[in-house]
Amino acid sequence: MQSIQQMIETVLNDDQPVVLAMVFQVKGSAYRKEGTWMLIQEDGARTGVISGGCLESDLHSRAIELFNTGKVDIVHYDLSAEDDLGWGRGAGCNGVVSVVVRDIDNDFRHFLTLMHKRLLAKKHVLFIQSISNLAYYAYLNEDEDCLDSWQGEIPFELDAVTPFQNNAEQKSMGDEMVYFQLIWPRPALYIIGAGVDARPLARLAENVGYAVHLLDWRASLCNEFNFPMAVSFQIGNVERLINNIEFSSLDSVVIMTHDFQLDVKLVQRLRDSQLLYLGILGSKKRTERLLDRDIPNEVHSPVGLSIGAEGPEEIAVSIVAELIAVRRRKVI
Incomplete structure (x- = not known):
């Protein structure tokens, strides 16, 4: 199982088209929790897992449609359904998993490059993604420097955090829903x-x-x-x-x-x-x-x-x- 830092390195070391699937919300129980990342590359390679195998094929199909488009979308999977029309297939996960699926374009690669420099320096960062407007994302480091495509202020302080705790959650900022995730260097x-x-x-x-x-x-x-x-x-x-x-x-x-x-x-x-x-x-x-x-x-x-x-x-x-x-x- 690769760390997020290793996944970022996979993206930066290979210029082939790649899609990022990121779990931002789980309601009920599921195989993986908020903060889980998975990469799907154009040659079919996958890094990381979102589920025990029931979602990956569908995400791969969606990734094929996103390669080289720069588009980003949200997919909701209801794992509680027991019939063939649902995603549970009798697995008993009994949860709803919401995933952001993003084609990693040049702008996002540059964003990951700068984030990666912080991780190499053994510094954690706060990744911020608007759910209301998927074009907006940012990261915040402990010096409160912010690299972003964000519009407006980010009312969050990056201090007093517990090492290696995921702390991935969705919060309301006014009329906007925003996903926050602490990302740690590879242990x-x-x-x-x-x-x-x-x-x-x-x-x-x-x-x-x-x-x-x-x-x-x-x-x-x-x-x-x-x-x-x-x-x-x-x-x-x-x-x-x-x-x-x-x-x-x-x-x-x-x-x-x-x-x-x-x-x-x-x-x-x-x-x-x-x-x-x-x-x-x-x-x-x-x-x-x-x-x-x-x-x-x-x-x-x-x-x-x-x-x-x-x-x-x-x-x-x-x-x-x-x-x-x-x-x-x-x-x-």
């Missing part, structure tokens, strides 16, 4: 230690949208052959390497070096970094020895959700599940 996962057990973790994390970065002192392990999905490799003295990284509150780190003395030094450095997630491979007793104290709430050890995982693949599942839960603020 970053730094894996320290490029052993065999790190490979399924990197692979699974990339599959759910993380930008995976590897750090290790062994070039024979930390390389593209073992981690073809990674976006960067840093090889050398790991203590020095992490000192050169500007971690943010959007970043996650998993320590899996299997080196106790090195882990002591890494934890001392990373605990002051205000990370979104810090996980340490190993037992609770080992981590308490690392910290020389009880494990604080901000440190996840044993790393991963407690699902009885055994072996590298199952442990990777538990770690990625915990990463998602923390990002979605679902950890109890």
Whole structure:
């Protein structure tokens, strides 16, 4: 599942006609919620999903009619109908999904280009789309700079937001209905230690949208052959390497070096970094020895959700599940 940032990169790296389908309202239950994006390209490629498969074919048919037109439209799907004339087909979703379908023309590509620069700088943006007049859209960043085709004032402040929360909703502004969506940079996962057990973790994390970065002192392990999905490799003295990284509150780190003395030094450095997630491979007793104290709430050890995982693949599942839960603020 690709992040919105990755979808924007797909558009910017390929000049073929492409249509954006974006869920802006859900009434009742549905497979995906407000803020879901999907791309449909002229060659038939699709990125992302709007539903479990019942809407994509119809959206593809609509996209064919929109390519190279610069047009934008709204489609409503009633998933509660049980007969063949509805979209539910007995699936039991029992919701109405409203989708903006837009041909991405040159103006919108330029708009996405500037938004993408903010995301690369690890800055979130507020995407704004008028539902009453689909020609009007804008984005607002934390400096309250606004790039837009908008008419009039945007009465919204971008502050005090919770990292990685979707916060997609429709609001009334006078006589106009407006859709707001917070868009976050692609989440970053730094894996320290490029052993065999790190490979399924990197692979699974990339599959759910993380930008995976590897750090290790062994070039024979930390390389593209073992981690073809990674976006960067840093090889050398790991203590020095992490000192050169500007971690943010959007970043996650998993320590899996299997080196106790090195882990002591890494934890001392990373605990002051205000990370979104810090996980340490190993037992609770080992981590308490690392910290020389009880494990604080901000440190996840044993790393991963407690699902009885055994072996590298199952442990990777538990770690990625915990990463998602923390990002979605679902950890109890």
